[in-house]
Amino acid sequence: MTPAISHLKKKKVPFTTHQYRHDVNHTSYGLEAAEKLNVNASSIFKTLVVETESHALIVAIIPVLNQLDLKAIAKQINVKKVKMADVKRVEGSTGYILGGVSPLGQKKQLVTLIDSSAAPLTKMYVSGGKRGLEIALSPSDLQQLTRANFAPIIAV
Numbered sequence: 001m002t003p004a005i006s007h008l009k010k011k012k013v014p015f016t017t018h019q020y021r022h023d024v025n026h027t028s029y030g031l032e033a034a035e036k037l038n039v040n041a042s043s044i045f046k047t048l049v050v051e052t053e054s055h056a057l058i059v060a061i062i063p064v065l066n067q068l069d070l071k072a073i074a075k076q077i078n079v080k081k082v083k084m085a086d087v088k089r090v091e092g093s094t095g096y097i098l099g100g101v102s103p104l105g106q107k108k109q110l111v112t113l114i115d116s117s118a119a120p121l122t123k124m125y126v127s128g129g130k131r132g133l134e135i136a137l138s139p140s141d142l143q144q145l146t147r148a149n150f151a152p153i154i155a156v
Contacts, residue, residue, distance in 0.1 A: 002129030003095060003105030008137070011145060015137040018125070022099075022132035029099040030064025033125065033134050041065050044125045044134070045118060047101045049094065049110070051085040057093050058082065059112040059146070061103050061126065066115070066154040076113055076151045100130040103146050112148035114139065119150045 008015045020036035022029075034041035041064055048060045048068055058077055060068050074082045091097055095107040103112060103126055118124050118139040126142065128135040143150065 002102065002133065004102035004127070004129040004135060005105075007105035007145070008135065013137060013141045013145065015135050015141075017128055018134045018136060020132050020134075028064065029127075029131060034064065037125075037134060039125060042117075043121060043123065045115075047103045047127055049085040049090045049101070050082040051089065052077070052079045052082050054079075057085055057089065057108075057110050059103055059106075059110045059148075060153055061112065061114040061118070061142070061146075061148070062154050063115060063117055066117075069153055069155040072151075072155075073113060073153045076149070076153060077111065096127070096129055097131070100127055100133070102127040102129040102135070103142065103148075104135070105129060109147070112146040113151045113153055114143060114146075114148045115154050116150045116152050117154065118142075 026032040030046045044064045045061050046064050050058050125134045
């Protein structure tokens with residue numbers, strides 16, 4: 001059981017888990033999940049971590065089919081600029097390895113933004129805390145659990 005699943009159970013939030021055998025040669029964790037779970041890729045979201053100029057870490061949850069708009073996220077959090085966070089900082093802060101970073105059950109509660117495209121969905125998939133494990137839950141539950149804001153943060 002991962003910290004993400006433990007957190008959901010502790011909070012008594014409805015969710016389902018979906019496992020698949022991760023292929024180390026696959027180039028996109030999110031697209032691999034969509035293929036292997038036979039789920040529309042537009043409902044699968046990746047968890048990214050950016051770093052501000054003051055070295056604060058911010059979580060961004062966006063559809064796997066899209067790219068993060070660094071200028072848009074900087075604007076949303078009222079800073080001049082952000083960059084993708086260093087792998088070691090991401091893993092140390094979240095407690096998860098890349099490709100398995102869940103927005104739930106992280107070591108430290110970070111400011112979190114969920115792309116606004118998730119808001120109208122009835123169900124979205126996020127990493128369950130390890131490669132090959134996805135969690136399906138409602139966007140509103142994810143928002144409440146992570147204290148996130150919905151915001152337009154994908155590149156168009």
